[in-house]
Amino acid sequence: MKRLAATFILLAGCTSQSTATTDPSVVPGEALTYYQDTAPIFAARCVACHSPGNIAPFSLETYGDAMKYASLIKPAIANKLMPPMPPDTSNGCPQIDDERVMPDAERDQLIKWVDGGSQAGDAAHPAPMPNVVNALGAPAAVYDSGLDYASSFAGRDEYRCFVIDPALTSTFNLVAVGVKSTNPAIVHHTIVYAQLPAQKAAVDQLDAADPLPGYECFGGPNFANAITLGASAVGSEPKPFPNGSGAPVPAGTRYVVQVHYNFDNARGSNRITVEAWSAATLTQIPHGIGTSNYTFKIPAGAVGVQATAMAQFTTTPLAGNQGKPGLLWSAFPHMHQIGSAIRVDLVRANGQRSCVIDIPKWDFHWQGSYQFKQPIQVAAGDQLLTTCTWDNSAAHQPLIDGVPQTPKDITFGEGSTDEMCLAGFTLTDF
Numbered sequence: 001m002k003r004l005a006a007t008f009i010l011l012a013g014c015t016s017q018s019t020a021t022t023d024p025s026v027v028p029g030e031a032l033t034y035y036q037d038t039a040p041i042f043a044a045r046c047v048a049c050h051s052p053g054n055i056a057p058f059s060l061e062t063y064g065d066a067m068k069y070a071s072l073i074k075p076a077i078a079n080k081l082m083p084p085m086p087p088d089t090s091n092g093c094p095q096i097d098d099e100r101v102m103p104d105a106e107r108d109q110l111i112k113w114v115d116g117g118s119q120a121g122d123a124a125h126p127a128p129m130p131n132v133v134n135a136l137g138a139p140a141a142v143y144d145s146g147l148d149y150a151s152s153f154a155g156r157d158e159y160r161c162f163v164i165d166p167a168l169t170s171t172f173n174l175v176a177v178g179v180k181s182t183n184p185a186i187v188h189h190t191i192v193y194a195q196l197p198a199q200k201a202a203v204d205q206l207d208a209a210d211p212l213p214g215y216e217c218f219g220g221p222n223f224a225n226a227i228t229l230g231a232s233a234v235g236s237e238p239k240p241f242p243n244g245s246g247a248p249v250p251a252g253t254r255y256v257v258q259v260h261y262n263f264d265n266a267r268g269s270n271r272i273t274v275e276a277w278s279a280a281t282l283t284q285i286p287h288g289i290g291t292s293n294y295t296f297k298i299p300a301g302a303v304g305v306q307a308t309a310m311a312q313f314t315t316t317p318l319a320g321n322q323g324k325p326g327l328l329w330s331a332f333p334h335m336h337q338i339g340s341a342i343r344v345d346l347v348r349a350n351g352q353r354s355c356v357i358d359i360p361k362w363d364f365h366w367q368g369s370y371q372f373k374q375p376i377q378v379a380a381g382d383q384l385l386t387t388c389t390w391d392n393s394a395a396h397q398p399l400i401d402g403v404p405q406t407p408k409d410i411t412f413g414e415g416s417t418d419e420m421c422l423a424g425f426t427l428t429d430f
């Protein structure tokens with residue numbers, strides 16, 4: 001993602017709604033059991049990834065599975081490594097609306113279950129399982145890529161962009177977009193970008209220059225002013241744009257889908273399908289603002305190097321990195337592989353500061369677009385301040401073909417060993 005489009009960055013977080021029900025009548029001191037207590041938690045928080053054919057390395061679908069991995073589950077849950085949800089919302093930062101956010105009470109239950117000997121309980125009378133509801137219903141349109149991509153990539157992570165033409169002859173009022181994969185075991189996340197008719201030549205050139213299907217694309221779709229329409233991590237359902245808003249996708253637009261393939265646990269081919277939801281009318285069009293620093297330098301070997309990027313809300317939005325005030329609904333922080341932390345603060349016109357999002361341990365693999373439970377009101381004069389921290393020591397280098405890189409001086413760039421310090425935000429009017 002080189003330059004952020006000033007008025008039209010649409011980052012829909014993607015979730016399904018699910019609630020874990022746990023039995024409140026548990027007698028204190030009694031060992032928790034799988035069927036009575038923890039099965040609904042595993043179902044709501046884990047099995048979207050931890051089930052056969054999905055991205056996690058083992059299944060947690062049955063009592064036998066969960067019991068087998070109990071000794072690994074306790075530290076992963078206690079240290080908040082699982083479910084993967086990098087933002088820290090325990091420190092006064094806004095709550096995030098996502099099924100991967102796991103309440104502490106549920107963490108305690110899993111830990112107590114392990115401590116109590118990971119017992120099965122009464123299989124004949126299981127606790128009710130969570131309802132996983134996709135509020136969107138059936139998509140209005142489905143676009144098949146028509147391509148079974150069989151990767152011959154030798155490394156662990158491949159980033160590839162595929163161009164899909166929905167053959168739109170009139171404006172499509174997009175309210176949500178998602179990507180389905182035939183082989184989710186190798187798909188880490190997907191991002192859907194709009195390629196407007198004016199950007200077609202640039203994308204055709206990228207596609208033609210790469211001998212394989214689609215084109216290699218690490219940090220973003222590699223064409224200027226790409227508009228992000230939606231991002232989805234494995235195991236989540238698409239979520240609509242906020243506040244009744246949507247994107248009027250013009251005739252002639254194509255979708256460019258960035259797929260992050262991860263080959264840690266599986267290989268094989270994959271075919272993507274774009275699903276789009278629409279509305280007859282849109283009450284408003286979300287707008288965006290971005291913060292990005294292009295001038296930082298991270299010396300080889302240095303730890304804790306920081307850079308900041310700022311954007312201010314104005315009543316008369318200018319071209320470039322500025323936007324108008326409204327309700328702030330989501331944040332998409334982005335760095336590359338030697339990033340170690342990223343945080344965004346809202347600095348009010350009167351100098352007051354509050355947290356927007358805080359990722360204390362940046363992990364390039366688990367980046368995403370995060371939607372807030374409650375939107376944040378921003379006024380003219382308020383600023384968004386993004387602070388990036390890097391660790392460029394020998395111990396924190398990316399692997400390329402299995403080989404850790406030697407630290408070198410790093411600056412802004414799109415390559416996998418360049419860095420970025422940016423965050424994009426989605427807003428609607430009040």
Ligand code: HEC
Nearest residue numbers: 045046049050055056057072073076082083084100234235
């Ligand atoms: C969004 C997908 C996803 C969800 C949801 C998820 N996991 Fe994982 N899990 C993974 C992946 C992928 C790995 C492999 C390591 C990695 O990539 O971080 C993993 C690894 C693990 C490990 C092994 C860690 C180690 O020590 O090697 C455990 C234990 C685990 N998960 C438990 C859970 C539990 C329990 C839940 C639910 C409370 C859960 N996970 C939810 C994707 C997920």
